[in-house]
Amino acid sequence: MPTDRPIVLFDLFGVIARHQRPGAMDGMATLISASTDAFIAAYWDCRQPYDAGQLDASQYWTAVLHRLSVPAHPDVIEKLRLADIDSWSRVDDRMVAYVQSLRNVAEVALLSNIPTDHADAFLAAQPWLHHLDHVAFSGKIHAAKPDATAFHHCIAALHAAPADFLFVDDRSENVRAAQAVGMNGHLFTGYDELTTALDTWLPTR
Structure with missing residues (x-):
């Protein structure tokens, strides 16, 4: 890892929050x-x-x-x-707890494709979001993944280099877009695979 200031940048839906409610x-x-x-x-x-x-x-x-x-x-x-x-209001409580625990060893941020009114509702219902190092909602930053502008927003907001980031998303096109701007990328397929990847990428706790 190129720096001692790692930043884990998470997608929201399909990673920390659940996909749209069935039905x-x-x-x-x-x-x-x-x-x-x-x-x-x-x-x-x-x-x-x-x-x-x-x-x-x-x-x-x-x-x-x-x-x-x-x-x-x-x-x-x-x-x-x-x-x-x-x-779109449901979260995975185990992932919420894990994301918060990572702040002991890294900066933790969020980049989600979500309209502004949805973002406001999510912020009101999920107070843990206010404790992350940065939260970027597409409707508020006027750029949605996989547009490189969304990733550059996070790079600038956190005053970091692209290589300082590990971006986690469940959509391969978004992971590729993050890698194209110089970030590290992890395609989320489940909790166990993610924790293994982060245990390798992050400094020893």
């Missing part, structure tokens, strides 16, 4: 009497600018509903928005 897409589709397949396509096709802070929640859901030929009534948008936030 959530069906529930949101039912709210507007849409087929689940059509809803999923519209949801994801419109998502990138929402994640990157280029659309607010109202603009995003208006775009989704337009794709589905459903009127964009404010009360419908709010029901969808709240259901969406709830669907």
Whole structure:
């Protein structure tokens, strides 16, 4: 490791937090009497600018509903928005504890693709986030992985060199993007593999 100041940079969903709640897409589709397949396509096709802070929640859901030929009534948008936030609200308690424990031997930061309103809800519900060395949410920094700008934001915010970082994500394209800017990368496949990798990479506790 090139420095004595290691930084572990974590993805959120699929690593520390769980992926979207099973059945959530069906529930949101039912709210507007849409087929689940059509809803999923519209949801994801419109998502990138929402994640990157280029659309607010109202603009995003208006775009989704337009794709589905459903009127964009404010009360419908709010029901969808709240259901969406709830669907992404679960965390892995063992991973939360492990991430916090790493602060004894490293700086610990977070880089997540998450819209601004989701980020605000997550920050309110998960106080441990406030104790990390840096938290970068895509909607707030206006850059979403795998865009190199998101990684450069973390490098600048932590006043570090790219090689000081080990980036942990469950998506291979994001790990490759981190490596392309000079970070070390670990593709998350489970708790045991992660702890083994970090025990090798980090200084002895």
